[in-house]
Amino acid sequence: MDFFLVLSYFTTFFGLVNAVLYIRSSARNNRAFVLFSIYIATVAIIQLATIFIAKALHKPNLFLSHFYFILQFVLLSFFYFELLKKKWILILLGIVVLFLAYQYSAQPDIFFKYNPIGMSITHTLIVLYAVLYFYKLLIGKGEFIIVNIGVFLYLLSSTLIFASGNLVFDFSKEMNYILINTNRILYLVFQILIFVEWWKNYSQVRTRS
Numbered sequence: 001m002d003f004f005l006v007l008s009y010f011t012t013f014f015g016l017v018n019a020v021l022y023i024r025s026s027a028r029n030n031r032a033f034v035l036f037s038i039y040i041a042t043v044a045i046i047q048l049a050t051i052f053i054a055k056a057l058h059k060p061n062l063f064l065s066h067f068y069f070i071l072q073f074v075l076l077s078f079f080y081f082e083l084l085k086k087k088w089i090l091i092l093l094g095i096v097v098l099f100l101a102y103q104y105s106a107q108p109d110i111f112f113k114y115n116p117i118g119m120s121i122t123h124t125l126i127v128l129y130a131v132l133y134f135y136k137l138l139i140g141k142g143e144f145i146i147v148n149i150g151v152f153l154y155l156l157s158s159t160l161i162f163a164s165g166n167l168v169f170d171f172s173k174e175m176n177y178i179l180i181n182t183n184r185i186l187y188l189v190f191q192i193l194i195f196v197e198w199w200k201n202y203s204q205v206r207t208r209s
Contacts, residue, residue, distance in 0.1 A: 004180075004181040004184055007181075007184055007185070007188065008184050009051065010188075011184065011187055011188045011191055012044070012047040012048060012051060014188070014191045014192075014195070015040065015043060015044040015047055015191050016044045016047075016048065017195075018040050018044070018191060018194050018195055018198065019037070019040045019041035019043075019044040021195070021198050021203075022036065022037035022040055022041070022194075022198060022202075023037050023041055025037070025198065025202050025203075029202060030082075031082050032079055032082035032083055032143070032144065033202070035075060035078050035079040035082060036075075036079050036144070036147065038075055039071075039072065039075035039076060039079060040194060042071050042072075042075060043068065043071075043072065046064055046067055046068050046071070049061075049064060050064050060112070062112060062113070062114070063111055063112060065114065065115075065119075066104075066111060066115060066118075069115075069118065069119050069122050069123070070097075070100060070118070070122070072122070072126075073093075073096065073122035073123075073125070073126065074093065074097070076126050076129070076151070077089055077090070077092070077093040077125070077126070077129070078093075080126070080129035080130075080132075080133065083133055083136075083142070083143075083144065084129065084132055084133060084136065086132075089129065092125060096121060096122060096125065099121075100118055103115070103117070103118065114162070116162070119159070119162060120159060123155045123156075123158060123159040124159060126151065126155050127151075127152060127155050127156050127159065130148050130151045130152040130155070131152065133148050134148065134152070143201070144197065145197075146193050146194075146196050146197040146200065147193065147194060147197045149193060150189070150190045150193035150194060150197075151190075153186070153189070153190070154186050154187060154189070154190035157182075157183070157186045158183055158186065158187075161179050161182060161183050162179075162183070
C-alpha cells in the first residue's frame with residue numbers, strides 16, 4: 001500500500017483522537033475551546049466519511065470537500081471571534097455564507113467539482129484572522145498559541161496548493177502526487193500541533209493546580 005495513503009489514514013485516526021481529547025476537556029474550558037473542539041470533531045467525522053465512501057462504497061467523495069471548507073470557515077470564524085472579539089468577523093462570515101449560497105444555487109454542478117473560489121476566500125480569511133491573533137499575542141498574553149501556528153501554516157499552505165482548484169489536476173500525474181501528498185504531510189503537522197496544544201495546556205496531567 002502507498003506510504004502516503006497509510007499516512008493519510010493515520011492522520012485521520014490521529015484527528016479523531018484529538019477530537020475525543022478536546023471534547024472530553026470541553027466542560028472545564030471556555031467557549032473558544034468548545035468551538036475549536038467542535039471544529040476538530042466535525043473535521044474528523046468528514047474525514048472518516050470521505051474514507052468510508054471511497055473505500056467501502058467505492059463512490060466519489062469529492063462533494064464532501066464543500067462541507068469541509070464551509071463548516072471549517074464557519075466554526076473557525078466563531079473561534080477567532082471569541083479570541084479577537086471583532087464584530088466584523090461575524091459580518092464577513094455572513095457575507096461569505098450568502099455569497100457561497102448564491103454560488104451553489106447559480107452553479108449547482110460545482111457541487112461535484114472543487115470550488116477554488118470558495119476555498120480560496122474562506123482559507124484566506126481564516127489565515128488573516130490567525131495573523132491578527134499573532135499581532136494580539138505580541139502585545140499581550142493569550143491562549144491557543146500553538147493551535148494558531150498550526151492553523152496559519154496549514155491553511156496558508158493548503159491555499160497555495162489548491163488555490164487553482166480544478167487546474168491543479170490538469171498537471172502531470174507526478175505533480176498531482178506531490179501536491180496531494182504535501183498537503184497530507186502538512187495536515188499531519190497540524191494535527192500534531194493540535195495535540196501538543198492540548199497536552200501542554202489542557203490535559204488532566206497538566207491541569208493548573
